[in-house]
C-alpha cells in the first residue's frame with residue numbers, strides 16, 4: 001500500500017475514534033480504475049476506504065459549503081490547489097478556521113483520467129499529467145494543520161500557463177467571438193462548473209434566482225454567454241486556479257482560458273497576484289486604491 | 298441480409314437524405330452527438346456519442362409559441378416546427394430502448410405530448426448493433442440485447458469492410474430500396490465479444506425498494522453529489538422539463554427546456570418551501586425514479602445501461618454502485 005494512503009487511513013481512524021471530527025473528507029477508489037472519487041468517512045472502520053493515488057483530482061473544499069452553518073468539525077485532505085480553495089472559503093468568510101482540520105498532502109501532479117479511458121489498469125507512468133495540474137504553481141498545501149509525507153519541489157511557472165490565452169488574444173475580434181461562441185454553444189448548463197467551484201460560494205446564486213430571472217433557463221447562445229461571462233467575472237481575482245470547473249465540465253469547454261485571461265489582465269493591471277494564498281487577502285478587485293489604473297481601452 | 302461496401306455509405310446516405318433529414322453520429326463543435334448528415338461529414342463510430350439522440354425528439358430548449366402585445370391586443374405567433382421525415386442513423390440498442398421508454402412517457406397513460414409526437418412519428422431508427430461493450434456499459438443488466446432493438450426500422454451491422462443492413466419494419470425495407478441501395482447477399486451478423494464492465498443486480502428491484510424510502514442507506518449515499526445536471530441531461534431516458542417565458546418589452550416566447558431533479562429549484566415552491574430540501578432527497582429521487590417509480594409505472598427501468606452518467610459524473614456517483622448497494626440492503630433486510 002502507498003505509504004501516504006496508509007497514513008491517511010490511520011489519521012482518519014484516529015480522528016474519528018477520538019471524536020475530534022465528525023467526518024473526514026478524502027478520496028476512495030471509484031468504479032473504474034482511473035477514477036478516485038470524493039469519500040465521506042464517518043466512522044473509524046470506514047477509514048480503510050481512503051486512498052491516495054494519481055487520480056485524486058477532485059477538490060473537496062467546496063463540499064464545506066453544504067453545511068456552512070454547521071458547528072461540526074470536519075477533517076479534510078488537501079492538495080496544494082485544494083488548500084487554496086480552503087483559503088478562498090476562509091477569506092470570503094464562508095468557513096471558520098476552527099471548523100476544519102486540514103491535512104495537507106504534497107501533490108506530485110495528478111494523471112489525466114481521460115487518457116486512461118478504455119485502457120486496462122496498469123502502469124500509469126506513461127499517462128499525461130492531468131490538464132488541471134499542468135500549470136500548477138502550488139503543489140504543496142499553502143495552509144494545513146498537519147502535513148503528510150515530504151514537500152515536493154515546486155515547478156517554476158513556465159510561460160505555458162498563459163499560452164492558450166495568448167493564442168486566443170492573437171485572434172481578430174471576430175474570430176475570438178466566433179471561438180467562444182462555438183465553445184459555449186455546447187454548454188448544457190448543468191452548472192457543474194459553478195457547483196464545484198470554491199470561489200462560487202454565494203448562499204444564493206444569481207443564476208438560480210427565479211424572480212427576477214437574470215438567466216433564462218433557455219439554452220441559447222446569448223444565455224450561455226451571459227452565464228459563462230458572469231461567472232468568470234464573479235470569480236475574477238478570487239479564482240484559485242484549481243481547474244475544477246474545466247475538469248468537471250461534461251462538454252469539455254476550455255473554461256480555464258477564460259479564467260486565466262482575467263488572471264493575466266489582473267497581473268498586468270494590478271501587479272502579479274495569486275489568489276488563495278493568504279486568509280487575510282484582499283483580492284485586487286475587492287479593494288480600492290487611488291492609484292489603480294483606469295484604462296479600460 | 299443486405300450489404301454495402303463502406304465506401305458507398307455516403308451515396309447511400311445521400312439517397313436516404315432526399316426529402317428527409319438523416320441524423321448521424323459525428324464530432325460536432327467539440328462534442329459527439331447526432332447531427333444532420335451532409336456530404337463530407339466524418340461519422341463517429343468509436344463509442345456511443347456523449348449527447349444522446351433524445352435531443353432530436355425532446356430538444357433541450359423548444360419554443361412553444363411566441364406572443365406580442367399591441368395595446369390591449371394580444372397576438373399569438375405559432376412556432377410549430379412541423380414534422381418533416383427524419384432518420385436517425387447509427388444509434389445504439391441502448392439508445393433505441395431509451396427511445397422506446399421516452400415513447401411510453403410522452404405518448405401513453407392518457408396524455409399525448411404533441412410536440413414529442415410530431416418529432417417522433419416521422420422518424421425512422423437505424424440501429425447499429427454493438428460489437429463490444431463500451432468502457433461503462435451495462436445494458437444487459439436490464440435484459441437488453443446489445444445487438445438488437447425491437448423498435449428499430451433497420452438494423453445496421455459492422456461487417457468490417459462492409460455494412461450489413463437488415464430490415465425490421467416495412468419502412469426500414471423501403472430505406473433499402475433506394476437506387477444507390479445495398480445488395481442482398483448471405484452474410485452473418487457479427488459476434489458480440491467482450492465482457493461487460495459493469496452490472497446491476499435487478500433481482501430485488503423494483504419491489505424491494507418500496508419500503509426503502511426512509512431507509513438510512515440514503516444518509517451515506519448523497520454527500521459527494523454536486524447537484525449538477527450532468528447525469529440527467531446526458532441520460533437518454535431522463536425527460537423532466539420546465540416551462541418558462543422569455544419576455545422582452547412587448548414581445549416574447551414561451552418555451553420548454555430540460556430540467557433536472559438534481560437541481561435545488563426543481564421542487565422549489567412559491568414562498569420558498571422545498572419538499573426536497575437537500576441533496577439527499579434529490580439523489581434519492583433520481584435513483585428511486587429510475588429503479589422503482591418508472592418500472593412501477595411503465596414496466597421498464599428508467600435506465601438502459603448506456604454508461605454516460607458513469608463516465609461523466611464528475612464525482613463518480615455511479616448508478617451501478619448505488620443500485621447494487623440498495624440490492625444488498627434489500628437482500629439483507
Ligand code: SF4
Nearest residue numbers: 197239240242243245
Ligand atoms: S473558477 Fe474554476 S479554477 Fe477558479 S476556483 Fe472556481 S473551479 Fe477553481
Ligand code: SF4
Nearest residue numbers: 187188190191193249
Ligand atoms: S460545466 Fe460545462 S456544460 Fe456544465 S454549465 Fe459549466 S460550462 Fe456548461
Ligand code: SF4
Nearest residue numbers: 522523525528610614
Ligand atoms: S450524481 Fe454526479 S452528475 Fe449527477 S448531479 Fe450528482 S454530481 Fe452531478
Ligand code: SF4
Nearest residue numbers: 532600601603604606
Ligand atoms: S442512468 Fe446513466 S447509464 Fe442509465 S440510461 Fe441514464 S445515463 Fe445511461
Ligand code: SF4
Nearest residue numbers: 390391427434436443
Ligand atoms: S450499453 Fe449496450 S447497447 Fe449501449 S452502447 Fe453499450 S453495449 Fe451497446
